[in-house]
Amino acid sequence: MKIRIGIYGYGNLGKGIENAIRQNSDMELVAVFTRRDPTQLRIATKGAAVCHVSEAEHFVGRIDVMILCGGSATDLPEQTPALAKLFCVVDSFDTHARIPEHLARVDAAARAAGTTAMISVGWDPGMFSLNRFYAGAILPNGKDYTFWGKGVSQGHSDAIRRIEGVLDAKQYTVPVEEAMNAVRSGTEPVLTTRQKHTRECYVVAAEGADLARIEREIKEMPNYFADYDTTVHFISAEELKHDHSGIPHGGVVIRSGKTGAALEHRHVIEYSLKLDSNPEFTASVIVAFARATHRMHTEGTVGCKTVLDVPPAYLSPRSAEELIRELL
Amino acid sequence: MKIRIGIYGYGNLGKGIENAIRQNSDMELVAVFTRRDPTQLRIATKGAAVCHVSEAEHFVGRIDVMILCGGSATDLPEQTPALAKLFCVVDSFDTHARIPEHLARVDAAARAAGTTAMISVGWDPGMFSLNRFYAGAILPNGKDYTFWGKGVSQGHSDAIRRIEGVLDAKQYTVPVEEAMNAVRSGTEPVLTTRQKHTRECYVVAAEGADLARIEREIKEMPNYFADYDTTVHFISAEELKHDHSGIPHGGVVIRSGKTGAALEHRHVIEYSLKLDSNPEFTASVIVAFARATHRMHTEGTVGCKTVLDVPPAYLSPRSAEELIRELL
Numbered sequence: 001m002k003i004r005i006g007i008y009g010y011g012n013l014g015k016g017i018e019n020a021i022r023q024n025s026d027m028e029l030v031a032v033f034t035r036r037d038p039t040q041l042r043i044a045t046k047g048a049a050v051c052h053v054s055e056a057e058h059f060v061g062r063i064d065v066m067i068l069c070g071g072s073a074t075d076l077p078e079q080t081p082a083l084a085k086l087f088c089v090v091d092s093f094d095t096h097a098r099i100p101e102h103l104a105r106v107d108a109a110a111r112a113a114g115t116t117a118m119i120s121v122g123w124d125p126g127m128f129s130l131n132r133f134y135a136g137a138i139l140p141n142g143k144d145y146t147f148w149g150k151g152v153s154q155g156h157s158d159a160i161r162r163i164e165g166v167l168d169a170k171q172y173t174v175p176v177e178e179a180m181n182a183v184r185s186g187t188e189p190v191l192t193t194r195q196k197h198t199r200e201c202y203v204v205a206a207e208g209a210d211l212a213r214i215e216r217e218i219k220e221m222p223n224y225f226a227d228y229d230t231t232v233h234f235i236s237a238e239e240l241k242h243d244h245s246g247i248p249h250g251g252v253v254i255r256s257g258k259t260g261a262a263l264e265h266r267h268v269i270e271y272s273l274k275l276d277s278n279p280e281f282t283a284s285v286i287v288a289f290a291r292a293t294h295r296m297h298t299e300g301t302v303g304c305k306t307v308l309d310v311p312p313a314y315l316s317p318r319s320a321e322e323l324i325r326e327l328l
Numbered sequence: 329m330k331i332r333i334g335i336y337g338y339g340n341l342g343k344g345i346e347n348a349i350r351q352n353s354d355m356e357l358v359a360v361f362t363r364r365d366p367t368q369l370r371i372a373t374k375g376a377a378v379c380h381v382s383e384a385e386h387f388v389g390r391i392d393v394m395i396l397c398g399g400s401a402t403d404l405p406e407q408t409p410a411l412a413k414l415f416c417v418v419d420s421f422d423t424h425a426r427i428p429e430h431l432a433r434v435d436a437a438a439r440a441a442g443t444t445a446m447i448s449v450g451w452d453p454g455m456f457s458l459n460r461f462y463a464g465a466i467l468p469n470g471k472d473y474t475f476w477g478k479g480v481s482q483g484h485s486d487a488i489r490r491i492e493g494v495l496d497a498k499q500y501t502v503p504v505e506e507a508m509n510a511v512r513s514g515t516e517p518v519l520t521t522r523q524k525h526t527r528e529c530y531v532v533a534a535e536g537a538d539l540a541r542i543e544r545e546i547k548e549m550p551n552y553f554a555d556y557d558t559t560v561h562f563i564s565a566e567e568l569k570h571d572h573s574g575i576p577h578g579g580v581v582i583r584s585g586k587t588g589a590a591l592e593h594r595h596v597i598e599y600s601l602k603l604d605s606n607p608e609f610t611a612s613v614i615v616a617f618a619r620a621t622h623r624m625h626t627e628g629t630v631g632c633k634t635v636l637d638v639p640p641a642y643l644s645p646r647s648a649e650e651l652i653r654e655l656l
Contacts, residue, residue: 019589023468044589099656100649120656127462129656130640131599134455136655137616137643138609140351184602259612261347261372265604267612271459272600274512276593281466284587284595288465306656308641308648312458315465320636321428327464328427328448328457328634 002028003294005287006059008083009069010034010041012247013092016283017067018045024287026317030063060086064297065290067091077102081109084117084304088297090290092122092282099125107304116297117304121289122282123273124148128253130307131271135255139267142257143188147175147196151249151278159224160201163217165209168237170244172200175252186256186266199230202244204237249278288315330356331622333615334387336411337397338362338369340575341420344611345395346373352615354645358391388414392625393618395419405430409437412445412632416625418618420450420610427453435632444625445632449617450610451601452476456581458635459599463583467595470585471516475503475524479577479606487552488529491545493537496565498572500528503580514584514594527558530572532565577606616643 005021007014010032021027022045031049034041038050051059056066066087070076072095080091084106093102099120110117120126124146132144153173160169179196182189201218205211215232219225235243252272259265275281289307292314296305313320333349335342338360349355350373359377362369366378379387384394394415398404400423408419412434421430427448438445448454452474460472481501488497507524510517529546533539543560547553563571580600587593603609617635620642624633641648 016587019587023587096656100653103652125656127466127597130462133640133651133655134458134643137640138455138612186602259344259347259351259605259608265608267604267609268600268602269455270598270600270602272596272598274514274596274598276595277587280587280593281595284466306652308651308656309639311637311639312461312465313636315462323461323636324431324634325428327461328424328453328636 002026003291004028004030004062004064005290006030006056006063006066006087007032007069008053008056008066008079009075010043011069012279013283014067014069015044016277016280017069017287018043019280020283020287021045023284024291024317027287027291031059056083057086063087064294065090067286067290077105080117080119081105084109084115085113086115088116088293090118090121090286090293092126092286093120094122094125096125103304103306111303114302116293116301118289118293118306118310119304120306121286123275123285124251126282126285126307127273128251128271131253131269132255133308135253135257135269135271139255139257139259139269141259141263142255142267145183145191145196145254146251147180147254148251149173149175149197149249151251151275152244152247156199156201156224159221160203160218163214165206165214166203167206168204168240170202170240172202174198174200180252180254183254183256184268184270186268188256193227194229197228199225199228201230201232202235202240203232204240205234246276247278248276249281250274291315291317330354331619332356332358332390332392333618334358334384334391334394334415335360335397336381336384336394336407337403338371339397340607341611341614342395342397343372344605344608345397345615346371347608348611348615349373351612352619352645355615355619359387384411385414391415392622393418395614395618405433408445408447409433412437412443413441414443416444416621418446418449418614418621420454420614421448422450422453424453431632431634439631442630444621444629446617446621446634446638447632448634449614451603451613452579454610454613454635455601456579456599459581459597460583461636463581463585463597463599467583467585467587467597469587469591470583470595473511473519473524473582474579475508475582476579477501477503477525477577479579479603480572480575484527484529484552487549488531488546491542493534493542494531495534496532496568498530498568500530502526502528508580508582511582511584512596512598514596516584521555522557525556527553527556529558529560530563530568531560532568533562574604575606576604577609578602619643619645 029045029048033053068091076093156171250273254270256268292310357373357376361381396419484499578601584596620638
């Protein structure tokens, strides 16, 4: 029997989940839930229902894992605990500082209902967390570095769009090659925020807008840009659409550490991602962990878990024998 | 209470384990077991016993995990099942093709005795297996590549030393940069053995030996060298000692795969290691998995497991709360 999946929220991530399910023959999409008018929503999967979010509870017993595709700012803090009362759930909650609090609330809901929840699944948090973790457990005497990009930051792009006179914008976070190479040398350099990343902004301004002011407002914006070397390019709406419509991202997690009687040997562990589509890759990670969530649930696990709790073998539909023979 | 470790075999790997234990304050070395005369063996850890292998059984109840540091060709196929009858054990069995058979024998011994065994721990098999596995579960529609080096291959160095007229030798496996870059582009190239790696040999020949014959015998050696572009450098014993006494290694696991409704998006996942000391890094991985083995045993797991069965959190001495707060 296939693992029956529900998608709760049908933006870029929800569409990515739908595509990912089609690459995993042990899964099927049962229904997509939307806050919009369901009659206006077209999905790609034949046979799957499209429902209003208010109908979700009627799917208890018909969905094994509900995948929550809302945003971390306001959607998931409410949705994940609420849905965990009804279903096994997986989310991609990515506000790092608030993960412990989110976990506690989801755990309470899941334990009360006897469901299994998995939060903060994706690549950061997610695969990057796992790699920071494995590397730290192997090389306790060492130092971690994470670089992001080159990729589109939605939050920074939105911040630019809020400036008066800006019609549209796209912001790329770019890791500094020299800083990455210094880390790769194993010398454990101390790096400032400015030394690690630069920010490139592509901005469409309204006709007659004061470009110098816009550029200054971007570059001086606290938290978002003030601590970085920022470049601003004014381009046309056509150029933005033609050259910057993708959602690429990626990054690198590096740990260097020392071993030996006199700590004389250096080792460098590096994990890197180059992604054409951030939401589609995130969706691919989530779908694998949805499989694991279902398996852990069928084995009796209850409560809220993270990627650190999942035996890797649970992510695959393949048998243990096959995995050992082909991958070990 | 600390996790009490035994080291069975005190070569490069055993010494690496001893060093790694000193970096993990939740562990202590109880005893080193050797086939040599124990009175002739000096170890670095004060308070730890040095015993002949025949005394191991007297340590039942005093050692939580016995780490087996013998070779995969003849030692481990005998030692791991035998010791699993007495202790929880971890080994680094690395003959990929024989892992299923080794696992079955160790599993039978461990189940009969109620112990927990973990085999094939290190970086390949080990961390490389895990990374091939995670990447494959995330991107089912894709292709794996593994490159090794630049690093010393003990087996190839030994093969050269067996040639008449060779006094000593060191062989480096070198990945081909252009091949790695082709893979990183996401185009999923088909690569021959020759296209992926080259072999560099540093050879000390006996005085008056026929160098042309030695070079020819190396380059034509089936399995070891014939399928590769091989370079042979004749050097002095002093040069070999001065420039080639280390045991560096490393490598790269890359998976590229596609997502999207029309598979229009490419993603590249890369995991790489640059190691100053192959045995010390392998030891560092083993020690983390020894911790997990002990924890799985205390929770009731019995039988032979692999790295694919271990929830990542079990590798760390740190609490779940701390891990989630700092690493997720």
